[in-house]
Amino acid sequence: MATPQIEVSDLVIRYGTIAAVGPISFVAEAGKQLTLLGPSGCGKTTTLRAVAGLEQPASGRIRIGDKTMFDGAAGINLPAEQRGLSMVFQSYAIWPHMTVFDNVAYGLRVRGRSAAEIRERVGKVLDLVQMSAYGERSAAQLSGGQQQRVALARACAFSPSVLLFDEPLSNLDAKLRGDMRIELRELQHRLGVTSLYVTHDLEEALAMSDSIIVMRAGAIEQAGPPAEIYNFPRTEFVADFVGSANLIRGRVRGELAADSLIAVETAGGEVVHGTAHGRAPGAEACLSVRAVHFSLTAEPRPGGRNAWPVTIHRSVFLGDLTQVHVTWGGRELVVRQSGMQQWTEGQPAHLSVDPRHCVLLEA
């Protein structure tokens, strides 16, 4: 059986009369991982649960491969137990009254597999998540990370064609989360299943996804591969939510445009050159600049565009990075840099940024 794709079209989900999601449409490509990213309440989990069959949409269509799971117009709505997909829950949902083995074997037993086959398959997936030593352990005695692995093993055990993940790492501590991120990604590659992943964690989404959909208030804000989302945010919301960005607003100065760059003049009179990324600038424009793309030096850099004198306002040591707040043209910009350079308040400095990193946002 070929790995299917998930196709969601014009999906609308309501709670009473309130539209919680949609209408939204997207496709999760076969064998790839698609991540729904957004703040809490944006409708990402609701969308995932609708794909699983745990939430009933008001209208639209959900297809997995060539099978229709839900079609509002045709009155089709397959119950979750008949959709043949699998899901890892935020709370893991490990059944505390069963052993690890019984938890993992559940989906196989439901499907009436033979005892020998169940033993073999469960053994295999427990190996895969490095939990084979825990089979006879009661599930109630596991640590958070172990529960996470068992939940994963249980979701994979009956070889579902589609895996759904509802913030599976959000209950783990930061260190473990980092490790699990990589393990999950490798597992997904190895199994080659189509996955739909929900998270509010930017790094998680960037690290694990083949493509990302940023959601806000039940609608899709931007969709694309991780690098595209990070480097070329489409809106202020995406720029702000996906990593910290400085938003620079101003009037478009067409006469200063050169070398296929656009020029924006701020209220403070500073001129910033940026890239339109195929978007059409209006009379007013907003540029997004990532805090890490600035460079801050004590001495001025020779020549070039986008270089200004600034004053250091505050410097906050964050460990891997130092976050420096600088006063620039009457407003504050946030700069993040690595390195040993120390700054003191009121110290003059020089700020510069490559125009390719100043991205025009859609109006």
Place this chain on the structure above:
Amino acid sequence: MPAPATTVERPRAPTQTLVGAAVAVIAAVLVLYPVVYLFQAAFDVGDPNVRPPEAYGLDNFALLPNYAEIMLNTLGVAFAATVMALVFGFVIAWILTRTNVPMRAALEQLMAVPYYVTPLLGALAWALLASPESGFINQIARALGAKEALFDVTGPLGIAWVMALFEGSVAFVMISAVMKSMDPSLEEASQVIGAGRLRTMLRVTLPLVAPGVLGATIYVFAEMLGSFSAALVLGSPNRFYVITTAIYQLVSQYPPRLPLAAAMGVSLFVVMFAMIFLYRRITRSRSYVTVSGKAFRPRVMDVGRLRWALFAVCVLYLTMSVFLPMATLAFASLQRLATAFPKPGDFTLEHYRTAFSLNAVRSAMGNSLLLGFLTATIGIVLTGLIAWMIQRSRLPGRNMLEYIVMFPQAVPRLVFAFGMMWAWLVFPLPVYGTLWILLIAYLTVFLPLGVRTISGVLVQLDRSLEECGEVCGASWGYRLRTITMPLLRPGLIAAWLLIFVASVRELGASILLMGPNSKVLTPAIVEAFFSSSSELTAAMALIQTVVVGAVMLVFFAITRRAARHGA
């Protein structure tokens, strides 16, 4: 553009829809059918012997002012009993949650016991202790030279006292829950800012617990308005009636005055329903800052030497409500003729022998246990499914179902049984006068108990535990069997026990509905109290208590063993 709001039926596994519809219909018939007949009877102004009624009107309600004395009695007793019960509940809740009284954990466990002793046993025991002539307390007082009875438990205050002793444990549970759920940092914040202990108490603690205490007040008052057994045992012999005993009198006298009784029942029902509604409003709108669902360890105040005084207060309450009544019953049941000063030769086991030899008692005991088993067993299946439908399903009408099953809570069981008597008389199945109608009655009146108990456990179960089974491909029945039921086990066991105990000791509904060939134990005890000796009554009451206790122990042992051997 907004998508058209198409209504899509979610075709669940058909079993779930069918079972859901079936339990909803059963619950609705059980609850609403008798209520309809109760109202019909109340508005029936034609010949009471003709059914269906010939004419409807308000005449029965117009007669009610003639019984103003009974209404005033009811309000007076309920008011006095509520005040006392709240004082007991509040004081002991405060002692056990906020002070370092000795043996706190043990006392807290014991505070549940008065609820199990029941007002009926309490009333029987207190009748022996403090009836004006023969009461042990008054005998002792007279022996010590008192001219008058020291304490008369058969008057309004005495009835209120007995009711309050048992409802006090309910008030305690409700108030201590509020006190326990209060975040101690709210008080600490006040003290850190510089407020003293007293100011903190007045400005922070009291306002925070006030809504909970108000809720408990309303709830307890509603319960008192509908309470029956203490007033029946203590008041009726000297013609002191409250509304429930008056209804019973009107129904059981010859000729019965059913429409008038129904009108009283409907009035009581309306008042209690309004109070329960008010109670739910108050407890629901309570700020969730105080009750965050998290268990706090409340701050415990060091009260020094006073802790022994507070300990004595708790022990005194338990003595009045549990130890003294049980000891009195035991003491009386072992004497030929109960007196405070028995001679050595006066002791006998004769009453126990009589109790066991009476066919009526033996069959009543058998019937009660059988009904208890059936009610509890069918009850947990029914209420378990209802609780699941309310809490978990996406079926339409589940909120309506919740209102329907909680309905019997607002109706005194006696009044409910009255509607049932009326309803099942005309029902095409010949259940009237058999054990079946008692089974139906018990299942109906204990719906709220079962649903509340099981729902309480169900809401604590993470929803995704079941959803995960759903996604894994398990059908509804398979999920219930492999996931929901094993996880609900403690709730199901608790519900079984509560329903069993409540059924075996049920009085208000049983006394109206039992037929001459379908006697049950509790009404038989009351009958014995009125028509034979109080010593025999005491023996029967103790036998009932011991049997119920024994069944509970056996049930515990079996379920624990099953839990150890089971999956």
